[in-house]
Amino acid sequence: MPVKIAYKTALFVFGWIFVVLGFIGALLPIVPTTPFLLLAAFCFSKSSPKVHSWLTSIPYFGDAIIDWDKNRVIKPRAKAGAVFMIVATFSSTIIFTKIHVALKIMLVAIATWCIWFIVTRKSRP
Numbered sequence: 001m002p003v004k005i006a007y008k009t010a011l012f013v014f015g016w017i018f019v020v021l022g023f024i025g026a027l028l029p030i031v032p033t034t035p036f037l038l039l040a041a042f043c044f045s046k047s048s049p050k051v052h053s054w055l056t057s058i059p060y061f062g063d064a065i066i067d068w069d070k071n072r073v074i075k076p077r078a079k080a081g082a083v084f085m086i087v088a089t090f091s092s093t094i095i096f097t098k099i100h101v102a103l104k105i106m107l108v109a110i111a112t113w114c115i116w117f118i119v120t121r122k123s124r125p
Contacts, residue, residue, distance in 0.1 A: 008047040015043030015051065022061075029085065034064060034078070041065045071125040074118060082118050086111050 022036035037055070044052035056062045056069075067073045074082075090111040094104050 011043040011047035012051075015040045015047060018043060019055070029089065032085075033061070034082070037061050037065060038068055041069060045069070067125075072122060073125055074121045074123065076123050079118050079121075079123065083115050086114050086118075 018036045018040035021031065022033050022040060025031035025033035025036055041052060041055055044055055056065050064075070064078060067075065090107050093099075094107055
């Protein structure tokens with residue numbers, strides 16, 4: 001029983017960490033918002049239904065979280081915004097920073113995988 005309580009407590013703490021990171025991401029274009037809020041929603045769904053309900057009721061983010069939780073759907077406008085931000089941030093990092101070529105190749109691979117994942121998700125339930 002103590003293991004279950006520790007597990008729920010850890011999920012609750014991680015949920016709040018992800019909420020904070022998600023809200024930071026809403027203000028800073030380099031930090032993603034949605035993945036952190038989806039992780040927070042997952043953590044709260046396992047640890048605190050009350051906080052999960054609050055998170056899904058937030059006007060701007062709640063619908064996207066519910067769409068993903070229930071149907072694994074990313075709406076076309078959200079897809080377009082996500083792909084644009086990935087291309088913009090990864091491109092600017094690759095072009096304007098002096099990092100090793102191997103890191104640039106890794107960034108291209110990560111961006112490509114992220115874009116592929118987003119584009120291949122359903123747009124409607």
